[in-house]
Amino acid sequence: xxxxxxxxxxxxxxxxxxxxxxxxxxxxxxxxxxxxxxxxxxxxxxxxxxxxxxxxxxxxxxxxxxxxxxxxxxxxxxxxxxxxxxxxxxxxxxxxxxxxxxxxxxxxxx
Numbered sequence: 294x295x296x297x298x299x300x301x302x303x304x305x306x307x308x309x310x311x312x313x314x315x316x317x318x319x320x321x322x323x324x325x326x327x328x329x330x331x332x333x334x335x336x337x338x339x340x341x342x343x344x345x346x347x348x349x350x351x352x353x354x355x356x357x358x359x360x361x362x363x364x365x366x367x368x369x370x371x372x373x374x375x376x377x378x379x380x381x382x383x384x385x386x387x388x389x390x391x392x393x394x395x396x397x398x399x400x401x402x403x
Contacts, residue, residue: 305333305401312396315389320400324353324382331376334401335385339365343390353381362387365394374403 312318318337322330337348342365350358350372357375362368377383387398 305403307399307401309397309399312387312389312398314395315392317389318387318396318398320385320398322383322400322402324380326380329376329379329381330383330402331374332372332383332385332400332402333374334372335370336367336397336399336401337362337370337387338367338397339390340395341365341390341393343388343394343396345388346390347386347388349384349386349388350375351384351386352377362390365390 308320310318310320332350335348339346339362343362346362347359348362348370349356358372385398385400387396390396
């Protein structure tokens with residue numbers, strides 16, 4: 294990791310959300326005039342093995358990254374500072390893990 298990346302991470306904001314049982318866990322970086330959101334890292338976890346679960350990143354309503362999540366526990370994702378357009382919202386969604394499964398989601402962004 295370069296010195297620039299270490300510095301950027303040290304100044305980044307971390308937004309955290311605890312998901313309820315059998316519910317999508319969503320963090321929205323709202324559209325802001327004159328600002329382009331960048332997401333550097335997503336940390337996520339399920340309390341148990343999820344059923345039909347996905348992690349999705351959408352910019353301005355369009356999915357730009359989506360993968361299945363097939364195991365419980367921690368799943369870090371380095372996005373290399375994925376950046377949306379100026380004035381566009383970024384939404385990170387960790388889908389419901391199924392009945393009896395809760396989740397945690399943290400988005401590191403600037």
